[in-house]
Each structure stands twice: as structure tokens, then as C-alpha cells.
Amino acid sequence: MGWQKIDGQLTQLAVGRGNNVWGVNSQDSIFRYINGTWHQIPGAATYVGVGADGTVWVVTRAGSIYKWVDYTWIQISGALAQISVGDATHVWGVTNLTNIFLRVNGDINTNGLWAQVDGALSDVSVASDGTVWGVNSNHDIFRWAGYNWEQVNGKLKQIYVSSRELIVGVNDNNQVFQYVNGTWNQLDGSLSLVYVAISIDGILWGIDINNGIHTRQDNLISQAYSISNSSTTPNNAANYSQNNSSIIIGLALGLGLSIIIFITAIVIIVRHYKKAPVLRIAH
Incomplete structure (x- = not known):
């Protein structure tokens, strides 16, 4: 099926299950994709995270954190520059100083706490099954092993995971890669994208250098992975x-x-x- 162009412009987006896609634009406006149309949501944010169960969190330009609850935003204590949501029980984020945090003991101020995790990342992504990957400011790739970070070969500037089997990312050349059976594979027919996300059921979404929005609805789980003949790592190592x-x-x-x-x-x-x-x- 290949990539399809979607109307609108975004600077960042996140997808949970199916086409439950949320995004933000350059004016910090928040949008949700419903039945083929972008609907603006009240509020302002620079980063959004969407879980497989529909849980939505955002981060504002000032670093404030909010969770979408019953059609309104509830502020959560703390400050982050980037956030990722696997589901209600899996929320991770990084600060503007590259410190890493995960949410424990609930998700609202009265119950939840932010626990700092060792390491330094510029981008982190968590799935509903607890899988966590990230990249640092040097674009090195890391996978959370439960107690420590394991470095994975390659270089990516952005990474997105929705399960242990569904991991995608973008390198410095704006090429899209998928991690399959221990190997980074560049996707056939990939656009030049600066940001990519994948749903828990294998649907890809991406943003190009001009903030244009694209999607691949051919499902990377059910198909025999649309991979180029020559497998390569993001840095050709x-x-x-x-x-x-x-x-x-x-x-x-x-x-x-x-x-x-x-x-x-x-x-x-x-x-x-x-x-x-x-x-x-x-x-």
C-alpha cells in the first residue's frame, strides 16, 4: 500500500492503537485524528504521548506535564521536555537536562511519583508491554534491560516503540528503520521523515521536514515486513x-x-x- 499523505501539518505525533493519533503543531496547538479529520483539542503542548489503552499525556513548552482525563487536562507535578506513554501504567519522560524518569505508584499527583532512572537520554519511548528504548544526544541507541541500559548498534536521532516486536526510528539522513530480529532494516519506499511513530497493531505514521503528515496503513505486523533486500544499520555499520x-x-x-x-x-x-x-x- 505504501505511504499516504494526510492533510495538515504537525511537528510531533503519537499513536496508540489503530489510528488513535494525537499531535501538536508549531503553534503548540493539540490535535486528535478522528475519522479522517484533525480535531483541535483545548490546551497547548509541544509533545504528546498516547498509550495503547488511549491514555494521553502532554508536555508544554515550559515543561509542565498534563494528563487527559474525562475531556479535560489535569496537571501532574514535575517537569519534562519529552514524554512517552505505553498505557496508564507505563509512562516515561526525559528532562531538558537529559535526565530520565518513569512514573510509579499511580498517575495523578496524590498517588504518583516520578522515579529517576540512571542514564542520560534525549528521547525515550515506552510500550504497553514495558519495553523501553531510547537515544542519547550522540544518537546512540539503548534498550532498557530492567536494571540497566544495553547499547544497541546503530545511530538514530528519534525512536518509537509500541511493543517488543515493533521498534522504528529515524537517522540523521531522515531514513526510516525498523528493528527486526536483532537487525536494523531500512523500509522500502520510505519517505524522508524527521519523526516516525508506530501503533501497537503495526500502523506507521510520520512527519516530513516540512511538517507534512504521512501514514502507512499496510500493517507491519501482518505483512512479511516491507524491508529492503540489503539489511543495514542506521549508520551503515x-x-x-x-x-x-x-x-x-x-x-x-x-x-x-x-x-x-x-x-x-x-x-x-x-x-x-x-x-x-x-x-x-x-x-
């Missing part, structure tokens, strides 16, 4: 899993060679002592 395999093979070969050398040395020593004359003590 070798694949991370391949690097690990090479390291393991190299270590195995090195260990095997060491064992052979050791056994050979033992054999030489044994032969030497067998040939050496025996010193007899006179009585």
Missing part, C-alpha cells in the same frame, strides 16, 4: 548481533589454539624427560 557472533567465534578460536599449544608443550616436555639419562646414585 555491521550488525550488532553479527559483531557479537564474530567476537564469540574469535574467542573460541583463540581458546582452541591456546589448548593446542598447551598440549603440544606437555608432549614435548614428556618426551624430553623420557630421553634424558637417569642419574644413578652409587652405593
Whole structure:
């Protein structure tokens, strides 16, 4: 099916399930996509996060945080520059100082707390299954392992996850990549995009350099992943899993060679002592 152009202009958007898409424009206006039309929502924000269950949070230009509850915005304590929502129980964000926070013990002021997570990221994304990925200011890619960050090969300036299997991102050349089975693959027919998002059911949305809006409704879950013939990482480096395999093979070969050398040395020593004359003590 490929990419389709959608009317309107946005600077950032987020998608939960299906086409439950929210976005913000350059004037900080907030919009929701309903039945093929953008509807303006009261309020102002620079960043929006949408969960698979329909949970919506936003961040304002001043860093204030709000949650959409019963058709109104409720302010949440704290300050963030960017926010991501997997569902009501999975909310992460980063500050303008690249500090990372996750929401714990509820989501409203009286119950919820922001817990700081070690590390520094400029962009973080969380899914409803708890999967968390992020990129730092150097565009290095990281995956949350539950207690620490694991670096993943490649370079991206923006990343978006909606499940453990659905991870997409954009590199410095505005190329769109999807992470499949440990490999970054550039999508066939990809537009030049500065921002990309994917729903939990595999529908892609993106924003181009002119704030134009695009979508791919062909579902990246059900199809055999529309991937180019030559898989590559976002920075054209070798694949991370391949690097690990090479390291393991190299270590195995090195260990095997060491064992052979050791056994050979033992054999030489044994032969030497067998040939050496025996010193007899006179009585």
C-alpha cells in the first residue's frame, strides 16, 4: 500500500492503537485524528504521548506535564521536555537536562511519583508491554534491560516503540528503520521523515521536514515486513548481533589454539624427560 499523505501539518505525533493519533503543531496547538479529520483539542503542548489503552499525556513548552482525563487536562507535578506513554501504567519522560524518569505508584499527583532512572537520554519511548528504548544526544541507541541500559548498534536521532516486536526510528539522513530480529532494516519506499511513530497493531505514521503528515496503513505486523533486500544499520555499520557472533567465534578460536599449544608443550616436555639419562646414585 505504501505511504499516504494526510492533510495538515504537525511537528510531533503519537499513536496508540489503530489510528488513535494525537499531535501538536508549531503553534503548540493539540490535535486528535478522528475519522479522517484533525480535531483541535483545548490546551497547548509541544509533545504528546498516547498509550495503547488511549491514555494521553502532554508536555508544554515550559515543561509542565498534563494528563487527559474525562475531556479535560489535569496537571501532574514535575517537569519534562519529552514524554512517552505505553498505557496508564507505563509512562516515561526525559528532562531538558537529559535526565530520565518513569512514573510509579499511580498517575495523578496524590498517588504518583516520578522515579529517576540512571542514564542520560534525549528521547525515550515506552510500550504497553514495558519495553523501553531510547537515544542519547550522540544518537546512540539503548534498550532498557530492567536494571540497566544495553547499547544497541546503530545511530538514530528519534525512536518509537509500541511493543517488543515493533521498534522504528529515524537517522540523521531522515531514513526510516525498523528493528527486526536483532537487525536494523531500512523500509522500502520510505519517505524522508524527521519523526516516525508506530501503533501497537503495526500502523506507521510520520512527519516530513516540512511538517507534512504521512501514514502507512499496510500493517507491519501482518505483512512479511516491507524491508529492503540489503539489511543495514542506521549508520551503515555491521550488525550488532553479527559483531557479537564474530567476537564469540574469535574467542573460541583463540581458546582452541591456546589448548593446542598447551598440549603440544606437555608432549614435548614428556618426551624430553623420557630421553634424558637417569642419574644413578652409587652405593
